[in-house]
Every structure is written in structure tokens, then in C-alpha cells.
Amino acid sequence: MIMMAFQRIHSLLLLLVLTLLGLGLVQPSYGQDYMFQRFLRQHVDPRVVGGNDGYCNLMMQRRRMTQNHCKPVNTFIHEDIWNIRSICSTTTIQCKNGRMNCHEGVMKVTDCRETGSSRAPNCRYRATSSIRHVVIACEAMVPVHFDK
Template identity: 35%
Template sequence: MALKGPCPALLLLLLVLLPACLALGRRETRHEKFHRQHVDFPKTSAPDARRYCNLLMPRRNLTTDACKPTNTFIHAGPAEVDDVCHAGGTLRTENYYDSKVPFELTICRLAGGAQRPPCNYRGRTSTQQIRVLTLPHPLHAAGTVA
């Protein structure tokens, strides 16, 4: 016997929305935050580095309350970046790993003016080795680009 009335529609709506609500309520891990802030692969298309930075910095929530002074975006897959802390890198000091190979990067720097949004960035592209700081975490390492 089929259910009648609004209950099947509400049940279907609940089944569709529940996973989305649970995902929104979950806190971002340090590892996820590192990827959000520093990994852009494939590289987002923009006419030049300045427009790239002015597009990506707010898109990645790096200008929500204040303008982040500087940020580096790595244009490699997340697994390649994570591998710097393993076989793809060399331990330099207690928690710093240097990549064995260079990565394509875009470096965004605040271009003077206000420290509050809207923010204006200048950008520069580069290919160089990266240094990643790993932070102690029970499940996995996350870091910042040095």
C-alpha cells in the first residue's frame, strides 16, 4: 500500500537535505583548510595574475573579515602536494618539508589600501620548490606553505 498525502514528499525532502545539512554543520579539518587556502588544481582561468588573485582570494574565503596580506596557490593536485610530506619531499627541520620538485605557483599580495574588504591584490606567477609545515594532528598532517 502506497503512502498518501504530504508525508512521502516530506520524507523525500528530508532524505535529500539531510546529507547537505550534516556537511554544513561539520567543521573543516586543518588538512581541508590547507587545501582550500593553497591548492588550486586545475588552475582557475583568469586573464592575468592580478585578476586571478582578486577572483580566488574571496572565493576561497580569505577575505571574509579582513584582507589576508599574502597567500600562495599551488597548481598541482592535492595528492602531489600532500606527498611533499612523504616521498615527494625532504625533511629539513622538525616539521618542515621541502619539495623535491618545483611547483607552478601564484603568489597573491595585498596591494596596499584597506585591510578590510573589498580587497585588492597583485599577483605573480612562479615555478619553484615549496616548503610545507606539518602540524601535529591525530589523523593526518596539514600545513602551511612557507
């Protein structure tokens, strides 16, 4: 049942991306498209309001962030892609890497932090759900990287 829900979410996200491409609202390059797909896989879960430790453990594994090593920290954004994408139209700010393609907004999120006592692929996480400022890097009005 959970796997079916995940497949449905994945299908809906793919349909959304294809619709955006078809409407000409998003015209990513190959590299940008890869980065956008990766951003969606790692950071977007609009159907959940907030998660607990079990949510983080399950989602980190499902989204393939525990295969070779335990990703230390990951944030899931609980907003639809239109709300997330709207951040790309806000004032540009400096990213952690020094580039000037980051944008800031307020989103519902779950931060997943690895406990430090687990090993891949059985990584264990602690969850913190909140509404907070997030910083996202965008390329041509498309979110491609979660900065902080």
C-alpha cells in the first residue's frame, strides 16, 4: 500500500514536469532537467504536512539516500511544486557556494538528521517538522538545489 502511494506520487510529479515542459513554462537543458529531477526526488513531498522519525527513515530509504552511505541531513518540503517554484521569482541572494542564484522563501518542511549510530542501508534519522525559511538555488526559474 505504501509502495503504491509512492508510485502514485512519483507518477504525479512526472506528469507535472511533462505538463510544464509541454506548456513551455519550463525549458530545461539536459543538465538542468537532471538537477530538477534530483531536487524533486530528494526534497519534495507535497502530500505530507510534517514527518516524524519513522517518516524520515522510510523516505530517506525510498528516495535512495541511504544506499551507499547515510546522507547526514536532508530536508523534505511539504508544498506543491508551484509554491516551491515561486521562490525562484524572489530576490536573488548568495548561495553557500558563493554563486548568486539562490532565493529564499518560507515553506512547511521536515528536516531529517542521521542519528550517527546507524550504517547504510539501515540508516536512522531524527525528524524536526516546522515552517521555516528555506534557500533554494534556481536555474532559469527552475529549482535545482536545496541550499539550506
